[in-house]
Amino acid sequence: MALAISGRKDSGTGGVTILSLDELSDDLSALSDSEAAEVCTLLRARLIDTVSRTGGHLASSLGAVEIIVAIHRVFNTGVDRLVFDVGHQCYAHKILTGRNAAMETLRSFGGIAGFPKPSESACDAFIAGHASNSVSVAVGMARARTLQKKNYQVLALIGDGALSGGLAYEGLSDAGNSGEPLIVILNDNGMSITKSVGGVAEHLAHQRLKPQYLRFKKGYRKAMNVLPLGGHIYRVTHKIKTAVKETLLPCSLFEDMGFTYLGPVDGHDVKGLTRLLRYAKDLQGPVLLHVRTVKGKGYIHAERNPDRFHGVGRFCVETGQPIQPPQRNFSAVFGETLCMLAEQDDRICAITAAMQGGTGLDRFAQRFSERFFDVGIAEGHATAMAAGMAKQGMRPVFAVYSSFLQRAYDMLIHDVALQKLHVVLAVDRAGLVGEDGETHHGVFDAAFLDTVPGMTVLCPSSFAELRRMIRQAFYELDGPVAIRYARGGEGEYREDSGPMGSVCLRSGDDLTLVSYGMMINPVLECARRLEEEGIQSDIVKLNTITPLEMEPILRSVRKTGRLLVAEDVIEANCVGQRIAAAILQAGISLRSMELVNLGRRFVTHGTVPQLQKLCGLDGMSLREKAKEVCSRGER
Ligand SMILES: Cc1ncc(C[n+]2csc(CCOP(=O)(O)OP(=O)(O)O)c2C)c(N)n1
């Protein structure tokens, strides 16, 4: 593919200035080293500018700029397969693959996604969003290539944080042994969202810091700079270097697993990275290139606060301050309430899988550091560990995003439920989450938690209810208890409806409306609008969705004969289906019924109100559905 930089001009010093990223094709192979460095500068400026207006994952994307430019210099991502881990660092790749203008629409409804999407570009090899699977996917692609006798390269780009997830080791162990040519680039910035934790983080730090090795490597680099870097010379000298390394350092974990280990190298030296990738490409086996980067590189506020700029809303470029002040949210209320309870009860422990800030646990981590456990991106381990703690008499709560809890389904059944252990799950980001889109919506938990024997699932609709339910989860219930709540703050409903089970919020004879959690807000709006048209509805709000308390619902539908259940979860085993089955079992025949939910689809990205509208779950759409229900059948 030809390089298209029509916007180049001579800088007057013999060098070339690249005027616009729009002029670049995804094939950067003809760029000189200095042009490549210039492209990196342009990309950084573009990332800071766009993300300041759209919001998104800035710090990780900034840190990966040189890696991505080097990849595009050596590989053709339209044919070679580049698998991003999580995918939140892929923005530079999007810009280089025809989506520079579309960056203005990043993460917005109808715009480009914040994660890799093959439907957007053939250069996006695989959808990503959840951590630690990239090596497995890459091995799969490499094996498919070999079986199909095709000729392309496969790369996985994985961060040190993602390397705290057990799945990564299943992939590495198999990849190292496979003999398949593939390149794993480990982008090691010492950070997950907060600081990387665990033994592997220690191992990586050790690899970087062994002083004798660093001294040796400096000398080696000097020598390499004066030598012409032919493949043969590099191979021989690299062997010598590896031998020296092995006598000075304990073997890297990756070498033991069967990889040719290269590094650690400076991940912001685009020239060096390009050379190493060319070398790795020729090696024809599993290679792990360990690259050291700075999270947030090139933007002072992000370098200083990489966790705040990991995922960021719109901000002022100059000051780094958010445009909108942070909203009080369910996660913060959870964290505060937990601190209050932990003050009185030293059995309470909090567990996070690398999501301390997002789950509202910052204060708990400071105040009760000995009872706070960040286990890394390891949701399965967190769940099994909570089971162990509960078995020995502690009161663990695992605070976890709904979509990441999917990773721990087996542990919930095998390690927690089977022994009826009192583990509390604070299931954050339940329901539609907005701009992160299909990989992050918390729309499966209501269905899968219901299948776990002995599980109780509580659904607060307000901060007051969340506070009460946390206490109930610890002191009035036993066995596994999940409290599921949405991303963000309260809506119009701010009461505490009191008991667990189901409560009637409003009385009317024409129709029964049922909902729970934050969906109660559009349902209240729907009821108000119906009333304006003379239709009176009962609203039954479910405070507990597993097990269901059916009595208030049955009482209501006996009266109205019509039912509409609204929920922002997938259709399979949704609450509406369970209610419908219970109504049938009770021998009640309804005149009409509508179950409004997300059906059997993946919901795209956008603001939550936009997505609710798309799915027919906003107040207006629910009113239309409710009117249909009312108009069906005679009373
Ligand atoms: C299974 C899962 N758990 C948690 C997350 C949330 N998460 C997204 S990125 C991230 C940190 C990743 O760190 P690293 O891989 O080192 O990438 P970096 O941001 O440092 O470039 C976490 C915890 C996730 N995406 N998937």
Ligand SMILES: CC(=O)[C@@H](O)[C@H](O)COP(=O)(O)O
């Ligand atoms: C990439 C990733 O998985 C997280 O960074 C996630 O985007 C955080 O979401 P919140 O913004 O809801 O905390």
Ligand SMILES: [Mg+2]
């Ligand atoms: Mg990292």
